[in-house]
Amino acid sequence: MSNQPMVPFETTLLLRDTCLCLHVQRSARALARHFDDVLRPLGLTNGQFSLLMALNQPKPPGMGMVAALLAMDRTTLTAALKPLERRNLVQVTKDPKDRRGRLLNLMPEGLMLLSEAIPLWRQAHDAIEEQLGSLNAERLRVGLRTLATL
Numbered sequence: 001m002s003n004q005p006m007v008p009f010e011t012t013l014l015l016r017d018t019c020l021c022l023h024v025q026r027s028a029r030a031l032a033r034h035f036d037d038v039l040r041p042l043g044l045t046n047g048q049f050s051l052l053m054a055l056n057q058p059k060p061p062g063m064g065m066v067a068a069l070l071a072m073d074r075t076t077l078t079a080a081l082k083p084l085e086r087r088n089l090v091q092v093t094k095d096p097k098d099r100r101g102r103l104l105n106l107m108p109e110g111l112m113l114l115s116e117a118i119p120l121w122r123q124a125h126d127a128i129e130e131q132l133g134s135l136n137a138e139r140l141r142v143g144l145r146t147l148a149t150l
Contacts, residue, residue, distance in 0.1 A: 020147070024144075031046075031128075032047075034124065034128075035049070035124060038120050038121065038123075038124040039117055039120060039121070041120075042113060042117050042120070043087075044113070044117060047080060048080070048083070048084060049114075049117055049121065050070060051070065051077075051080055051081070051090075052084070052089065052090070052110055052113070052114045052117075053114065054069050054070055055090060055105070055106040055110070056106055056111070056114060057106075060093070060103040060104055060106075061104055062095060062101055062102065062103055062104070063077060063078075063101070063102045063104065071148065081104070084110065087109070088107055089106070089107055089109050089113060090104060090105065090106060090107060090110055091104075091105040091107055092105070093105060
């Protein structure tokens with residue numbers, strides 16, 4: 001007989017069927033793969049699309065604002081910007097008001113690519129909302145925004 005603690009298999013099944021964290025993770029991965037497939041013809045990932053959209057503002061946003069919007073740390077944001085910079089879609093410049101700060105500029109090439117990506121995103125997004133049917137996509141968004149504040 002082992003002295004190791006036992007976790008009943010029923011607990012595993014309960015977690016599989018009810019754990020919000022597990023279900024959100026699985027859904028996020030599936031959605032990410034789906035939108036990666038949709039945006040692949042443009043050479044974009046879903047994360048790059050979201051990043052380009054976050055930069056589509058009247059004035060170039062700062063790193064902190066974009067990192068907060070995308071729920072990522074600055075190091076991860078910096079790494080995500082590199083391939084977009086190499087493609088001349090984004091330019092990172094010093095903030096003239098704060099020499100330590102960086103502003104993120106959406107370049108004309110980035111804006112052009114974004115304008116090509118939006119119809120693909122919209123079509124895929126509309127199909128997903130239709131698939132949700134009676135679940136009501138807006139209620140789901142409200143619930144997800146609530147979870148994002150934890």
